[in-house]
Amino acid sequence: MAPHFVRPPRLLPGSRVAALSLSSGFVTEVMGRYHAGVRQVAGTFGWEVVPAPNALRGPEYLDRNPQARADDLHWALGNPEIHGLVSIIGGDDSVRLLPFLDPGMIRAHPKVFLGFSDATVTLTQFLRAGVMAYHGPALLTDLAENGGIHPFVAEGVRRAVVDEPRPFDLRPAPGWTEFRQDWADETLQEVPRPFQPGDGWVWLQGETAAEGHLMGGCLEVLDMLNGTPGWPGPDLWNGAVLALETSEDVPPPAQVGYWLRNYAAQGILPRAAGLLLARPRGYTPEMAEALYAWVRRVLAECGRPEMPVVANLDFGHTSPQLTLPLGGQARLDPVTRQVTVTP
Incomplete structure (x- = not known):
């Protein structure tokens, strides 16, 4: 039986959204970038971004106090004046919040939570609590994009958490970038980054359409989560x-192949419906081909050479990025080359 996930209420113009530092407190070093994100979110979506009580207390305090970060999550969930939550930035230690998180708070107060990278830990806890979560831009990344929020990002967020829920087709970004801008230099905030033309998706294998609920996130973070009490049980996968x-x-x-072998050994890949792979950040074309070979190899090893697999999608550590409603349905059709998502 497929798991059921509660869909949080939509975020509409006038919604108040809590900005959370659940991982790094780096934001205090680039406050100009933070304020740009707040302005751009207000201008594009009409949301008021409100910092959580501990979100701006700096990297040293937040590193020493993982419970304060968990408290911020609980504060945002339980506060009736807060309608949604957004991750400010990622990092590498959200897994330290697990002993302090209360899944009951997530279940009792389902709200939109938006983020990626190390926010994968929290996104996964929403799914474990039976609540949909949204793998998408963070406040300091695409929401504070130089020169304004990219239309591709704005469209993805609107379809996932603003519009009336209805199925929509994902599409490749018209252009993309990995160019690193200096966030501390506020004179660059209105200078758009250089983008290169979009290179489309790569359909690796599969001839038959498949459908299932979305799960996943950043592989490195999932590796940190694997084996902890925060790891999803078999029924969720x-x-x-x-x-x-x-x-x-x-x-x-x-290394990606080895992680996938772990998922195969756990029984996750043999029972999965399909696989979406993001554009791998920092990869050369040769590395991407090697990655695709590993994916095909591991799926063949676990008896799933027919699983539909689409690679080079625009989510995660790439810009602009899609917003994926984890817990929502996704349908992969290798014949029509379409990926349809129901938020």
């Missing part, structure tokens, strides 16, 4: 469409 991405750490293709 069964029949899922896995959406997996890699970070600026640029794990080698073989």
Whole structure:
């Protein structure tokens, strides 16, 4: 039986959205960038971004106090004047919040939570609590994009958390970038980054359409989560469409293959419906081909050479990025080359 996830109420103009530092407190070093994100979110979506009580207390305090970060999540969930939550930025230690998180708060107060990278830990806890979560831009990344929020990002967020829920087709971004801008230089905030033309998706395998609920996130973070009490049980993985991405750490293709072998050994891949792979950040074309070879190899090893797999999608550590409603349905059709999502 497929798991059921509660859909949080939509975020409409006038909604108040809590900005959370659940991982790094780096935001205090780039407050100009933070304020740009707040302005751009207000201008594009009409939301008022409100910092959580501990969100702007700096990296040293937040590193020493993981419970304060968990408290911010609980504060945002329980506060009736807060309608949604957004991750300010990622990092590498949200897994330290697990002992302090209350899944009951998530179940009792389902709200939109938007983020990626290390926010994968929290996104996954929403799914474990039976609440949909949204793998998409963070406040300091695409929401504070130089020169304004990219139309591709704005469209993705609106379809996932603003519009009346209805199925929509994903599409490749018209252009993309990995160019690193200096966020501390406020004179660059209105200078758009250089983009290169979009290179489309890569359909790796599969001839028959498949459908399932979306699960996944950043592979490196999922590796930190694997084996902890925050790891989803088998019932949550069964029949899922896995959406997996890699970070600026640029794990080698073989390492990704080893992680996938772990998922195969757990029984996750044998029982999955399909696989969405993000554009791997920092990869050369040769590395991408090696990655695709590893994916095909591992799926063949676990008896799933027919699983539909689409690669080079625009989510995760790439810009602009899609917003994927984790817990929502995704349908992969290799014949029509369409990926349809129901938020």
